[in-house]
Amino acid sequence: MTGVRLLALLCSLALLVGGAALAVVLVACGSSKSAGPPQGDAASDAPDGGDSGPATTGVGVVTFSELPDSGGTFFAGFSETVPTLGPNCTAVDAGPCVTTSCMPPPPSDAGSVDAGPADASTAPAPSAGTMTITGGVFGAKGSALAPDKAGTYVYASPGTIFAPGDTLGVSAAGGAVPAFPTQTVIATPTIVLTAPTPGAGGKMTIPTAQPLVVSWTGGQAGAKTVLVATAVFTTGGAASTTCSWDASLGTGTVPSAALAPLAAANAETSGVSWYQSADEQFTVGTLAVTVSARVTQGSLASFQ
Numbered sequence: 001m002t003g004v005r006l007l008a009l010l011c012s013l014a015l016l017v018g019g020a021a022l023a024v025v026l027v028a029c030g031s032s033k034s035a036g037p038p039q040g041d042a043a044s045d046a047p048d049g050g051d052s053g054p055a056t057t058g059v060g061v062v063t064f065s066e067l068p069d070s071g072g073t074f075f076a077g078f079s080e081t082v083p084t085l086g087p088n089c090t091a092v093d094a095g096p097c098v099t100t101s102c103m104p105p106p107p108s109d110a111g112s113v114d115a116g117p118a119d120a121s122t123a124p125a126p127s128a129g130t131m132t133i134t135g136g137v138f139g140a141k142g143s144a145l146a147p148d149k150a151g152t153y154v155y156a157s158p159g160t161i162f163a164p165g166d167t168l169g170v171s172a173a174g175g176a177v178p179a180f181p182t183q184t185v186i187a188t189p190t191i192v193l194t195a196p197t198p199g200a201g202g203k204m205t206i207p208t209a210q211p212l213v214v215s216w217t218g219g220q221a222g223a224k225t226v227l228v229a230t231a232v233f234t235t236g237g238a239a240s241t242t243c244s245w246d247a248s249l250g251t252g253t254v255p256s257a258a259l260a261p262l263a264a265a266n267a268e269t270s271g272v273s274w275y276q277s278a279d280e281q282f283t284v285g286t287l288a289v290t291v292s293a294r295v296t297q298g299s300l301a302s303f304q
Helices: 005-010 012-016 019-029 256-262
Strands: 058-067 070-079 089-094 097-102 131-134 143-145 153-157 167-172 180-186 192-195 203-206 212-217 224-233 238-246 251-254 267-277 280-284 287-295 297-303
Touching: 070 287, 089 256, 097 256, 143 153, 167 287, 180 280, 180 287, 212 224, 212 267, 224 251, 224 256, 224 297, 238 251, 238 256, 251 256, 267 287
Parallel strands: 058 287, 203 297
Antiparallel strands: 058 070, 070 153, 089 097, 097 238, 131 143, 131 167, 167 180, 192 212, 212 251, 224 238, 224 267, 267 297, 280 287
């Protein structure tokens, strides 16, 4: 699991929740089947203890995201460690999916927001100094972006910030996170979800006692299709399932075991979001960083 509190903008559904329930959304939206930083070449290149780079111990995320035809966001954040789930959260691997569930905090913790990853804190995240963003609306020359008080980087626009096929780049002057040269990612086309689809009122109804077949068009070779299903409960708990498939397949199946935790009569907010992304990865210092570009679509949902 690589989700952390500081990476809240990674998932569009995170905007629908807050407080304790945010933790489960962050973990799910920041995770994948390859979650956990790669360990570099330390084990294979230097069996005799010779010179080798350090194994990665932390993570970073750089994300260009937008909604269809409007609303674009750039977000970047780093963590020197791979965060873990809090004591009231559990994660279950179900084939192509990872399901994370968080129980509401005990009564003695009323008013506490410590329901997320155990190592979350109010300390600023390590920054990489001033970043330069290129491509899309930022152009070839690029735009400079300084970290905010939380140590993260956020740029938001009411319009789109890239188009399919755009080469988007980011570099950093360096700080607690070392400087790095321009790293690029190519924005993939927007996929069209053909199943499941919203019913009357624009809301999906998803049974949880049987597997869910997901299908789409527009998948690109070398990219992945990600679907995130999230439910936030009136009790303060939440559950989220993140699934990832080869985008070129055009179809994937969510096991019923991955859907069951989302079904509850006391659901306050439930929804599904999906996107296609061809991620690029690089290492800076001891951090494994993922750069991605995505157009995220979504729908309200009822899990039954």
